[in-house]
Amino acid sequence: MQQSTTKGLSYLVSYTWSKTIDIASDGWYCSEGCSIENPYDLNGSRSVAGFDVPQILSISATYQVPIGKGHLLGTGNRVADYLLGNWAVNGIASLHSGVPYTITVCGDIANTGNGSCYERPNLVGNPSLSNPTTAQWFNTGAFAAPAAFTYGNLGRNTIRSDAFKNLDFSLFREFPISEERHFEFRFEAFNVFNHPTWGTPNSVLNQNNFGVVTTTQSTERQLQLGLKFYF
Numbered sequence: 001m002q003q004s005t006t007k008g009l010s011y012l013v014s015y016t017w018s019k020t021i022d023i024a025s026d027g028w029y030c031s032e033g034c035s036i037e038n039p040y041d042l043n044g045s046r047s048v049a050g051f052d053v054p055q056i057l058s059i060s061a062t063y064q065v066p067i068g069k070g071h072l073l074g075t076g077n078r079v080a081d082y083l084l085g086n087w088a089v090n091g092i093a094s095l096h097s098g099v100p101y102t103i104t105v106c107g108d109i110a111n112t113g114n115g116s117c118y119e120r121p122n123l124v125g126n127p128s129l130s131n132p133t134t135a136q137w138f139n140t141g142a143f144a145a146p147a148a149f150t151y152g153n154l155g156r157n158t159i160r161s162d163a164f165k166n167l168d169f170s171l172f173r174e175f176p177i178s179e180e181r182h183f184e185f186r187f188e189a190f191n192v193f194n195h196p197t198w199g200t201p202n203s204v205l206n207q208n209n210f211g212v213v214t215t216t217q218s219t220e221r222q223l224q225l226g227l228k229f230y231f
Helices: 078-084
Strands: 002-004 009-017 021-023 046-048 055-064 087-096 164-176 182-190 222-230
Touching: none
Parallel strands: none
Antiparallel strands: 002 009, 009 055, 021 046, 055 087, 087 164, 164 182, 182 222
């Protein structure tokens, strides 16, 4: 949805709801290839895709501050209007669901000849935590290695990483010189609240940092100033 008003406000809202299902075609750890656990049971690896993001919301808005000549709060003084006018603010908010990932266990437990971390463990409890932290993003005790020569009962891509949340903000001002020429000053803040969106935790059952988050999806807050000349 896009909307412009006569009072200096314009905004754009975009929302997407979707669901992507595949049979392991996003590869191991979302790399290229195919991640079929059991080649004799293809539907056992059918689930939401590793790149499935069911909800995406984007909101952007620009507001011309109504101060100066020709605006609601014009001063009537040419010098004051020039100094106080021509300001605008802009914001972009981005929110989307976390991406799914698969818990695996290393070793050829099912004796298929594949020595990589291809197999999924058994689900023996509730993996959800009421207050997940980077030190333990999910209940690591909810998973157990399957018995020898068997596959685990856990499905593929059953857990999601942290939902993404970000707000960028900018403040800018035009300095008119002539009808065709002007300077533009910009102050921009990316991830203005410095809010971290945590990355995918280690999802390999028999590794020491299982369930630990060591990365972020987002970048830290960044500030920048700019001056442009338009002619």
